[in-house]
Every structure is written in C-alpha cells, then in structure tokens.
Amino acid sequence: MRFSSWGSQTETALLIPLIKQFESENPDIKVEFIHIPQNYFQKLHLLFASNLAPDVVFINNHYAPKYIKAGLLCDLSGYVNKNDYFDKALQGFTFENKIYAVPRDVSNLVIYYNKDLFKQYGVPFPHNNWTMSDFLAAAKKLTRNDLKGIGYETDMIFVLPYLFSNGGAILSEDGKTPEIDKKETLEALDNFSALANVYKVAPKKSETASRTTAQMFLQKKIAMHLSGRWLVPKYRQEADFDWDIAPFPKGKNGSVVNIDASGYALSKASVHKKEAIKFIEFISSKDSLNALSKSGLIVPARKDSAYSDMFLDKSQKPLHSRVFVDVIETGKVTPVNENYQKITDYLKIALEPVYLGKRKAHEVITHKLLIDLCRYAY
Numbered sequence: 001m002r003f004s005s006w007g008s009q010t011e012t013a014l015l016i017p018l019i020k021q022f023e024s025e026n027p028d029i030k031v032e033f034i035h036i037p038q039n040y041f042q043k044l045h046l047l048f049a050s051n052l053a054p055d056v057v058f059i060n061n062h063y064a065p066k067y068i069k070a071g072l073l074c075d076l077s078g079y080v081n082k083n084d085y086f087d088k089a090l091q092g093f094t095f096e097n098k099i100y101a102v103p104r105d106v107s108n109l110v111i112y113y114n115k116d117l118f119k120q121y122g123v124p125f126p127h128n129n130w131t132m133s134d135f136l137a138a139a140k141k142l143t144r145n146d147l148k149g150i151g152y153e154t155d156m157i158f159v160l161p162y163l164f165s166n167g168g169a170i171l172s173e174d175g176k177t178p179e180i181d182k183k184e185t186l187e188a189l190d191n192f193s194a195l196a197n198v199y200k201v202a203p204k205k206s207e208t209a210s211r212t213t214a215q216m217f218l219q220k221k222i223a224m225h226l227s228g229r230w231l232v233p234k235y236r237q238e239a240d241f242d243w244d245i246a247p248f249p250k251g252k253n254g255s256v257v258n259i260d261a262s263g264y265a266l267s268k269a270s271v272h273k274k275e276a277i278k279f280i281e282f283i284s285s286k287d288s289l290n291a292l293s294k295s296g297l298i299v300p301a302r303k304d305s306a307y308s309d310m311f312l313d314k315s316q317k318p319l320h321s322r323v324f325v326d327v328i329e330t331g332k333v334t335p336v337n338e339n340y341q342k343i344t345d346y347l348k349i350a351l352e353p354v355y356l357g358k359r360k361a362h363e364v365i366t367h368k369l370l371i372d373l374c375r376y377a378y
Helices: 009-025 040-049 064-069 087-091 115-120 132-142 156-164 183-197 213-218 229-238 273-283 286-293 322-330 340-350 367-377
Strands: 002-005 032-035 056-060 102-107 110-114 148-150 222-227 243-246 258-266
Touching (some): 002 040, 009 032, 009 273, 056 273, 087 102, 102 286, 115 132, 132 183, 156 183, 156 258, 156 340
Parallel strands (some): 002 032, 002 056
C-alpha cells in the first residue's frame, strides 16, 4: 500500500521509524512512503487525476472539502472514537455527519516571546488575560533601533487571529458567504496593518532583508511573533535565549485563533483498503502520536496524548506548553469550502495595499471585489 505525506526532514525522520515498526508488526504489508515536501496538494491532485492516488492520504482541513465533495475519500466514521479526539479536530474533516479523516494533530497559533528581551527592557511577560492594548503597549516598549516588538506575516493563517478576535472573518461559519466586508473584519485588517505602518512595532517587508520571521526571532530582531507548534523543535535546538509562549491577546471577541487539523484519509480508489485501514489505525494510535509529539513538532489531536506528561513536560521549552491545548477551547475552526485556497490566494493579492499601509481596508474591499471574489471562488 502507498502512503503520501508532506513534511520537513524532522517530520520524516519521525515517520519512517513508525512505518518500519508497522511493517515489522505486519510482515505481510509493505508501505511505500510517498514524500512530497513541496507543492503537496498540486502533486496530489495530479496523482488522483492520473488514477495513481495513494491508498492513505495525509490531508488537512483546508483541502479536505475539495476531495470529500469530489467523492474521492472513504467515510471513516466507523474507525473513529469521537471521545478520543478534540471536537474541533474532527470538525474539520466532518461533512454531512461523516468523518473522512482520522485527525493526527491540531494546528493553532500562539505568541512566541523572547523572555530575555522582556526582562532587559522591563516589560511584563504576557499572561492568559492580556488584551490587545497590553499587546500593543509591550510591542511599543520592545521596539528600538533594529529591534521590533512583533513579527508581521501576511499569509492569511497569521492574519485570521486578528480578525476572529475582533469578531471578523473571511467566510461565514458554513463557508458559503464572504464576510470580508464586515465592519469588524475591516477594522481588524486596519489594526493589523497599523502594527507595521502606523506604530512601527513590526517590520515591513523591506526591513526583513528576506529573512523569515523565525530567523528574525532567533537573531533577536523581533521580540514576539505569532506561530504554531511546528517551530518548537527548531527553537529548542537553535535559540540561545530564554523563550516561552502565551495566548494571542484578547480583542473585542476574546482571544480567538484559527483551529486547523491534519489527518489520515483513505482513498476510495484504493485496492488495499483492509491494509490501509490497519495502517491508519496504527499511525493514529496514542503510541504513534506520542512518538510524533515527543519532538515538540505537533499538538496531538488525541486528548490523551495532548494532556499527557510527555506533551506538557515542563523540563523542556516552552514552559507553558499547556497554552497550545487551552487555546483549542477558545479558538475557532477555520471556515472553509472547496475553493478556500483560491479565496485566500485572491485576497492576499487584493489586500497587499492594506498590508503595505497604502490603503484602508474599506477602500480595497469594495462591492466589485466581493462580486469578483464570488465569481472567482464559488
């Protein structure tokens, strides 16, 4: 049977021993691992179109609707004990009350911060109830010379917490109606832009010198930034300063970050369904998830793994790993539809003048844009 996944070297180094263990325990099953590190879904589309779809497909909730509505995936409801998983992880793979993927991880966002810089400049550490006002005040105090208070990434995944926490959104809960023109959305977009273009507490693109936000954080050029669990292994290994995480600050609607998930799906075209299901049950088990989680790479979708001493281990950074679990409850599953990627790609271009500080959100999100967006994406 064939199994496809994306993933960094760190991730594949964890996956391959698990695959070998499965083969050792099931000597009659051979797993061909199809590793697609870049342009994963573009290449996956081609495999499905060429009738070469893998038996087991690693997928996320952004792309799952496209495959589900095309009838390409099997209903796995009978193989999922809902009580084992966070509801919001299952929600991303549920369509018409059927579950089409067994969740592996919950993807959410937190604020990473450099504790040494906070101490150096006398700025109080973030706490669970800090507000957007507290956040901006801290960013202002930390900004000086070539140091910025907060990172500034304009991919929609990093903009959504600002929108959700202000009561805004890109799409309605059912993914059918644009909400990019809501008053709360427009206000949040302008507030986000102001970080770099009004308050100057975040680096503009011209100030990054092509460095990633993670690189700037490691170089102590930004004191805080918004990101996910996937950076924990890198920071544990490379950061030469004390760091921790905190929840996203509370806005008008509370502290609400986007909740996404990745998981294992079964191709309806598979001729090895029995073997594939056996592999899915193995790779999504508590023991397998613990092996993947131990590195710090993921937030496990299984509650017993997420609340385990292994995941919450305070002897390793971040000290407050529990934040990754707590924000699941307050977060919001990203509303998507089968054309979500087209929508976000379209908006990234349309919103660039806002992100650059050249236009206000209401000047860009016009009636014409909404019509174009609907025609383009739905």
